[in-house]
Amino acid sequence: MNDLSKIKNIIVKNPLKLDCGKEISNFPLAYETYGKLNEKKDNAILVFHALSGDQYASGINPVTNKEGWWNCAIGPGKSLDTDKFFVICANVIGGCMGSYGPSTIDPNTNKSIGTNFPVITINDMVNAQYNLLDFFKIEKLFAVTGGSMGGMQVLQFISNFPNKVQVAVPIACTASHSAQNIALNELGRQAIMADTNWKNGLYGENENNPDKGLAIARMAAHITYLSKVGLQEKFGRKLQEKDKLKFSFDADFQIESYLRHQGSVFVDRFDANSYLYITRAMDYFDLTKQFDGNLSKAFEKSKTKFFVISFTSDWLYPTSENRDIVIALNAIGADVGFVEIESDKGHDSFLLDVPDFLNTLKNYMDSTYSHLNEKRI
Amino acid sequence: MKKEYKIISELIEEKSRTLDVGCGNGDLMKYLFENKTKHIRGLEISKKSVQNCLSKGLPVIEGNAENDLKQFPNHSFDYVILSQTLQAFLNPEKVITELLRIGKKAIVTIPNFGHWKVRLELLIKGTMPVTENLPNEWYNTPNLHMCTIKDFFNFCEKRNIKVFKSFALNKEKISIINRSNLKFKNLISELGIFLIEN
Numbered sequence: 364m365n366d367l368s369k370i371k372n373i374i375v376k377n378p379l380k381l382d383c384g385k386e387i388s389n390f391p392l393a394y395e396t397y398g399k400l401n402e403k404k405d406n407a408i409l410v411f412h413a414l415s416g417d418q419y420a421s422g423i424n425p426v427t428n429k430e431g432w433w434n435c436a437i438g439p440g441k442s443l444d445t446d447k448f449f450v451i452c453a454n455v456i457g458g459c460m461g462s463y464g465p466s467t468i469d470p471n472t473n474k475s476i477g478t479n480f481p482v483i484t485i486n487d488m489v490n491a492q493y494n495l496l497d498f499f500k501i502e503k504l505f506a507v508t509g510g511s512m513g514g515m516q517v518l519q520f521i522s523n524f525p526n527k528v529q530v531a532v533p534i535a536c537t538a539s540h541s542a543q544n545i546a547l548n549e550l551g552r553q554a555i556m557a558d559t560n561w562k563n564g565l566y567g568e569n570e571n572n573p574d575k576g577l578a579i580a581r582m583a584a585h586i587t588y589l590s591k592v593g594l595q596e597k598f599g600r601k602l603q604e605k606d607k608l609k610f611s612f613d614a615d616f617q618i619e620s621y622l623r624h625q626g627s628v629f630v631d632r633f634d635a636n637s638y639l640y641i642t643r644a645m646d647y648f649d650l651t652k653q654f655d656g657n658l659s660k661a662f663e664k665s666k667t668k669f670f671v672i673s674f675t676s677d678w679l680y681p682t683s684e685n686r687d688i689v690i691a692l693n694a695i696g697a698d699v700g701f702v703e704i705e706s707d708k709g710h711d712s713f714l715l716d717v718p719d720f721l722n723t724l725k726n727y728m729d730s731t732y733s734h735l736n737e738k739r740i
Numbered sequence: 741m742k743k744e745y746k747i748i749s750e751l752i753e754e755k756s757r758t759l760d761v762g763c764g765n766g767d768l769m770k771y772l773f774e775n776k777t778k779h780i781r782g783l784e785i786s787k788k789s790v791q792n793c794l795s796k797g798l799p800v801i802e803g804n805a806e807n808d809l810k811q812f813p814n815h816s817f818d819y820v821i822l823s824q825t826l827q828a829f830l831n832p833e834k835v836i837t838e839l840l841r842i843g844k845k846a847i848v849t850i851p852n853f854g855h856w857k858v859r860l861e862l863l864i865k866g867t868m869p870v871t872e873n874l875p876n877e878w879y880n881t882p883n884l885h886m887c888t889i890k891d892f893f894n895f896c897e898k899r900n901i902k903v904f905k906s907f908a909l910n911k912e913k914i915s916i917i918n919r920s921n922l923k924f925k926n927l928i929s930e931l932g933i934f935l936i937e938n
Contacts, residue, residue: 670794689801690811696757698781700799702790719791726795734797 369425370418370461371395375494382484382647392491393461394453397421397437398445400499405736407501408443408728409492410452411509411516414584414641415633417460420452421445426460427632435716442725447732448505451495455488455516457640462491465564465636477636478564485512485648489520496527505732508532510713511680512641515540515648518661518688522650525665530731532724534672535713537684538658538691539649544679547587548642551580555635564636577635578626585625590676590709594618658691669699670727672720674712700727743912744931745771748821748847751905751935752776756818759783759843761805761835762825766793773798781817783808805835812842821847824931827883833899840901840938849933852908854888854926873930889932890922896936905935 370393378388395418400407410420412432421437423430436442443450454462457480465480496504507517507528514536521531537544555561558576566572586594598618602608605615614620654660662669669692673685682703692699704720706712712720745768752758755777760769763782766789772780782800784790793800801808805822806829820843822835827850829835839846851873852858861869868878876882887895889908896903906917908929917925917932925932 668799670799693801693811693816694813696813696816698799699801700790700794701801701803702787702794703802704791705787719787723791723794727797730795730797 372461373494373498375491377494379487379490381481381487383482385481387456387463387481390456390463390491391461391467392453392456392463392494393458394418394451394495395420396452397450398448400449400501403736404499404501405503405505406447406732407449407451407499407504408506408508409495409504409520410437410443410450411489411492411507411513411520412452412455413509413511413513414638414645415581415629416513417458418452418454418462419460420450432714435714436721436724442721443508443728444725447729451499453492453495455641455644456491457483457488457637457644459634459637464634465640466567466634474565475567475636477567478639480636480640482643482647483640484644485515485519486523486653488644489516489523492516493520493524493527504528505736506530506532506728508534509536510534511536511710512645514680515645515650518650519648521665521667522653522661525662525667528665528667529735530668530670530728532670532672532727533685533688535674535677535680535685535710536688537648537680538661538688539651539684540646541684545646547584547679548646550583552639552642554579554583555639558635561635564639566635572630573635574630577630577633577638578623580635580638581629581633582622582626585622587679588709588711590678590707592676592707593709596707658687659694662692662697663695665697667697668731669697671699671701672713672724673701673703674706674708674710674717674720675703676707677710677712679710743909743914744823744849744933747907747909747914747933748772748823748849749776751847751933752819755779757781757816758819758821759812759817760821760823761809761839762822762828763789763793763798763800765789766796766798766800768821768823769793769798769800770796805838806830809835809838809842814841815844817843819843819845819847823847823849824851826850827886830884832885832887833895836895836899836901840936845904845935845937847933847935848892849931850887850889850892852889852926852929852932853886854890855930856927859927888926889917889929890926892932892934893917893922896934900938902937903934904937907933909933 372391372393416432419431420433421431454460514533517533555576558573560571561573601617603620651658673682689701757779790802820839858869908925909931
């Protein structure tokens with residue numbers, strides 16, 4: 364499993380009351396930082412990761428030795444320029460990269476907590492991460508941002524802490540998880556639970572993890588992150604290292620082989636129970652309902668500037684759902700910008716090298732920071 | 741057309757909430773941000789232009805004025821600006837109604853189709869006018885509903901829209917338009933600027 368000794372964390376001492384009613388305290392929250400916090404402490408950006416992400420947003424993840432999930436956006440001179448900004452990213456609670464989650468070892472039993480872990484929500488995740496502001500003694504963040512589930516955390520964070528952020532950039536997300544998205548998450552969960560190694564989530568005692576189920580969940584989800592056009596252009600009907608069909612159920616097509624690969628590498632770095640818990644948190648996310656059907660109320664106490672971004676080929680969190688956030692903000696006269704970026708890379712666009720997206724984000728961050736925090740001539 | 745920005749800026753009170761509809765690359769927004777009000781917002785249909793504006797830190801929303809103005813509440817802005825865009829809409833009447841719903845006041849500027857050069861082109865050449873301010877051919881122009889200063893004046897009168905102030909711009913020269921000089925101004929002006937209210 365993961366070499367957890369390389370992971371930085373804080374131990375959250377304050378009790379955190381979860382939405383499910385339970386209370387947790389003295390739990391670890393793993394994080395990583397990039398760049399330097401300046402003296403005025405006004406250059407911090409809190410980045411929230413998506414379903415399968417972790418705190419290693421940039422550089423090389425020391426646990427997996429792979430590139431961080433947002434390496435294209437975070438680093439010196441990049442969109443979130445670490446020569447200028449101090450970027451913080453934490454592993455969400457429920458995750459499996461050192462934060463309190465179902466794979467955490469219970470000291471009383473010496474076994475992983477498994478499904479005895481409480482069901483958590485996006486609200487619980489951001490409340491846990493808020494402790495990082497105290498830890499770094501940051502009075503106000505310059506920005507919060509993230510894509511997909513990271514974007515949901517952005518919305519919840521502003522709602523919970525309206526005066527703690529200057530700029531919020533939710534990307535490719537929604538204020539209310541759709542039936543289609545719940546359905547797709549349920550498909551993944553059922554794949555995991557159908558794996559005989561899952562054993563009601565208490566597989567930590569066994570040699571074998573529910574890898575097959577988790578791999579299928581990942582394969583199914585991965586399709587939803589891409590677009591039909593993108594898949595067709597990249598793979599088409601190309602065959603995998605062969606000239607003709609083999610009349611078998613081996614991976615004849617490149618797309619099959621690609622998906623199998625995605626599934627198999629995922630199980631090496633991700634915990635099946637974490638997948639259940641985090642997808643559940645996404646499904647439960649309905650910020651509109653939290654405010655009795657009026658999303659505007661979630662933001663009315665805040666003076667935060669918003670920049671909402673969607674992508675043309677994203678059918679998982681389509682432009683219409685991102686636009687609903689913009690409409691709610693306009694209804695209260697909030698300071699909001701919005702653009703739909705042209706891309707055929709589907710929902711995954713926010714993680715990939717999409718120059719229009721990365722350049723606009725960079726310029727927005729740089730110019731907004733100088734408008735707000737640097738002395739103007 | 742920096743002169744146009746200057747006139748618009750002078751029509752706007754300090755620190756007022758202002759929306760620029762069809763803000764393009766945000767030049768007017770930037771001018772107003774630096775000179776008049778920090779509460780400036782934009783709506784623009786072109787993705788490239790929106791990205792351009794956001795890159796400068798200007799809060800602009802990608803959208804189409806004919807569909808997306810409805811999301812703004814009544815009188816949510818002190819001023820709504822429509823600079824040289826009215827002629828490009830499918831339904832300019834509806835857009836004007838929306839401007840006056842969401843803004844307490846609206847500032848509309850129009851390239852004047854009644855300018856003598858435009859009239860002369862059609863009269864002498866017998867072809868659709870192509871001038872400095874209207875550089876497109878009939879087959880590729882984005883302008884669907886060209887109008888003259890006089891047309892807009894008459895439109896406001898018919899719809900009971902109050903015209904508070906109206907200016908004519910000709911070669912950087914500004915003058916006031918009123919009922920008595922309307923005929924003349926309609927002949928010699930390149931641009932009309934109107935401050936209107938319901």
